[in-house]
Amino acid sequence: MTVETCPSDAADARNQAQEQLSLSTAAARNLATTTKSEPQMQGISSRWLLRKLPWVNVPGGTYRVNRRLSFTVGDGKVTFEKNGSDIRVIPQELGELPLLRGFEDETALGALAEKFAQKEFEPGQIIVQEGRKADEVFLIVHGKVAKVRPAKYEGEAVVGRLSDGDSFGGSVLAGADGKWEFTARAMTGTTVLSMPHSAYKAVADQYESLRSHVDRRSTDGRKPANKAGEAAIDFLSSHDGEPILPTTFVDYELSPREYELSVAQTVLKVHSRVADLYNQPMNQVQQQLRLTVQALRERQEMELVNNRDFGLLNNTEFNQRIPAHSGPPTPDDLDDLLSMRRGTRYIFAHPRAIAAFGKQCNKRGISPSSVEVDGHHIPAWRGVPILPCGKIPISEHHTSSFIAMRTGEDNEGVIGLYQTGLPDEIEPGLNVRFMGIDEKAIISYLVSTYYSAAALVPDAIGILENVEVRSGD
Numbered sequence: 001m002t003v004e005t006c007p008s009d010a011a012d013a014r015n016q017a018q019e020q021l022s023l024s025t026a027a028a029r030n031l032a033t034t035t036k037s038e039p040q041m042q043g044i045s046s047r048w049l050l051r052k053l054p055w056v057n058v059p060g061g062t063y064r065v066n067r068r069l070s071f072t073v074g075d076g077k078v079t080f081e082k083n084g085s086d087i088r089v090i091p092q093e094l095g096e097l098p099l100l101r102g103f104e105d106e107t108a109l110g111a112l113a114e115k116f117a118q119k120e121f122e123p124g125q126i127i128v129q130e131g132r133k134a135d136e137v138f139l140i141v142h143g144k145v146a147k148v149r150p151a152k153y154e155g156e157a158v159v160g161r162l163s164d165g166d167s168f169g170g171s172v173l174a175g176a177d178g179k180w181e182f183t184a185r186a187m188t189g190t191t192v193l194s195m196p197h198s199a200y201k202a203v204a205d206q207y208e209s210l211r212s213h214v215d216r217r218s219t220d221g222r223k224p225a226n227k228a229g230e231a232a233i234d235f236l237s238s239h240d241g242e243p244i245l246p247t248t249f250v251d252y253e254l255s256p257r258e259y260e261l262s263v264a265q266t267v268l269k270v271h272s273r274v275a276d277l278y279n280q281p282m283n284q285v286q287q288q289l290r291l292t293v294q295a296l297r298e299r300q301e302m303e304l305v306n307n308r309d310f311g312l313l314n315n316t317e318f319n320q321r322i323p324a325h326s327g328p329p330t331p332d333d334l335d336d337l338l339s340m341r342r343g344t345r346y347i348f349a350h351p352r353a354i355a356a357f358g359k360q361c362n363k364r365g366i367s368p369s370s371v372e373v374d375g376h377h378i379p380a381w382r383g384v385p386i387l388p389c390g391k392i393p394i395s396e397h398h399t400s401s402f403i404a405m406r407t408g409e410d411n412e413g414v415i416g417l418y419q420t421g422l423p424d425e426i427e428p429g430l431n432v433r434f435m436g437i438d439e440k441a442i443i444s445y446l447v448s449t450y451y452s453a454a455a456l457v458p459d460a461i462g463i464l465e466n467v468e469v470r471s472g473d
Contacts, residue, residue: 039287044294048387050301051374052346053416053453054408055428063259063417065454069251077165077318078139080193087141089113089193097137097170099217108207115199121186128169130183135176135197137169143190144323147182161187163323163466172197174218259310259417261450264299268292268432272441289432289445296430296449303451304416305391305403310452312403312414313392317458327468329357329402331366334381334464337404341459343411347381348389348403354379356469357386357402394469402464405455413460417452 056063078093091109094100103109116139121127127138130149140162147160147168159182162168168184176197204211234246274284308314320340324333329349334357338344349357358379361368371380378385384404394400406413418429425431429451435444455461 033281036281038282039291041291041294043298045298045301045390046388047297047301048346049304049348049389049391050297050416052387052407053304053414055416055418056409057420058261058417058452059419059421061261061419061450063452063454064256065259065456066256067253067457069253078167079165080139080141087118087191087193089116089139097167097173099170099173099214101217103210103213105207105209108203108210111203111206112195112200112210115203116193116195119192119194121190121192123186123188125186127184127186127190127192128180128182130180132180133176134169134172134178134180137167137172137195137197137200138184139167139193140164141191141193143192144187145190146185146187148185149182156183161323161325166318171218173200173214257454259452259454261417261419261452262303262307262310263448263450264296264303265446265448266292266296267435268445268447270443270445272437272443275443285443285445289426289447292447293427293430296447300449300451301389302391304453305389306393310454312405312453312455312461313401313463315455316403316461316463320458320462321465322462323465324467328360328470329353329464329467330360331364331381333467334402337402337462337464338382338384340462341404341406343406343413344384344404345407345413346405347384347386348392348405349386350390350392350394350400350469351388352394352469353392353400353402353467354386354388356467357381398468398470399466400469402467403461404464405461406459409456412456414453414455417454419450422450 078096079090080087080093081090091106091113094109094112095103100109118141121143127145128134128136142164145162145166145168146158147162148156148158151157162184171178204214233250236243236245268288270285270288278284303311305311305313322333322336322340324330334347337347358368368386369380369383370377371383371385372378373385373387378387380386386402389403392401392403407415409415420428422429422431424433430447430449433446433448435446437443
């Protein structure tokens with residue numbers, strides 16, 4: 001039987017035979033082993049915070065921070081509840097005022113909360129005037145307030161800034177005989193709640209527990225103390241002759257804070273078929289474990305920044321927090337932040353916050369310096385490196401924070417806590433424990449990392465908060 005071939009088909013076959021003179025790459029790949037990378041992970045960050053924190057081994061699983069006894073407690077943040085345009089202070093939040101710290105009579109606190117009246121101030125308006133009688137307590141609901149005094153030669157000097165949740169005039173509860181030592185001026189439209197001393201006295205006359213608590217706290221505040229509020233150590237200096245020397249001792253806090261190690265864990269599962277048959281050229285279990293460890297380290301850094309119990313953002317003392325001068329972070333803001341402590345070692349900020357700071361420097365014609373950290377050229381301010389930390393959140397209002405810290409146990413700074421020498425440890429403070437093989441032939445590994453962080457003294461860490469990081473800055 002004769003098969004007829006179309007002239008055009010024959011021509012195509014001849015052309016194809018002439019064009020392909022060697023084996024195609026598609027066919028050759030069937031006999032070749034491809035060169036491949038290890039599994040890649042986009043979620044890995046620089047993790048500068050984990051790298052630069054000095055880590056202290058905690059064999060007992062708990063770290064106690066012993067401090068000298070302090071008589072004074074800085075003002076805390078007060079929280080409010082809003083019902084339309086009506087704003088009230090939550091009664092229990094009045095315990096954040098220094099003289100009410102530790103007072104738990106909710107009935108008396110509720111009576112006090114009812115005495116606060118809402119007031120509004122326009123930008124530039126005076127809230128209290130230096131030298132006038134101090135007879136009112138103020139709680140800032142919303143806005144920014146500058147505390148100013150006359151400068152030595154001319155003009156005014158800003159001695160402090162207050163923002164949402166701050167308060168001033170709390171010492172008025174102990175008596176209305178003093179005078180304001182500063183002028184409080186609204187920097188923006190500001191809403192406050194205020195209570196005159198006469199209103200407090202009316203409540204205190206009804207509640208003996210309230211009056212006695214305030215009297216006791218005010219007496220503690222008058223005990224000899226250094227500028228940090230710690231119980232003073234008496235001594236004599238620059239004396240002649242043979243005077244009687246004072247006796248003294250260093251008193252300690254009776255209930256020091258203890259930090260228990262936190263944990264981040266997961267169970268890694270690998271089918272035995274995969275572990276047995278597909279380990280060339282890369283070990284499947286090792287690659288699964290490598291990526292799992294990276295994810296755990298990312299979570300660890302997130303917790304060190306944001307955890308409610310020990311996270312740096314939530315455990316910084318309120319008197320170590322300052323708001324920005326205007327909105328975006330400026331050189332003036334970072335100068336104020338650095339001036340709050342000795343020996344600031346690092347500043348951490350979200351990359352967008354660092355970019356916003358760079359833009360403000362550009363507007364002023366300032367070029368920030370750079371320093372070398374672990375072989376990287378890092379932007380710096382006053383010689384302090386500004387390290388990126390994407391775990392510092394950016395709020396829905398496009399605001400973020402700068403964290404400045406002194407580090408090291410021997411420098412009374414911020415330290416990381418972990419425990420080394422764990423069973424089946426593969427990295428310091430991180431172990432992988434074999435959990436067995438189930439009836440479905442799936443191998444399980446428990447991957448755990450143990451950690452915490454502690455600020456040894458309050459001024460070891462400070463925060464520049466509520467800085468704007470909008471892309472238009």
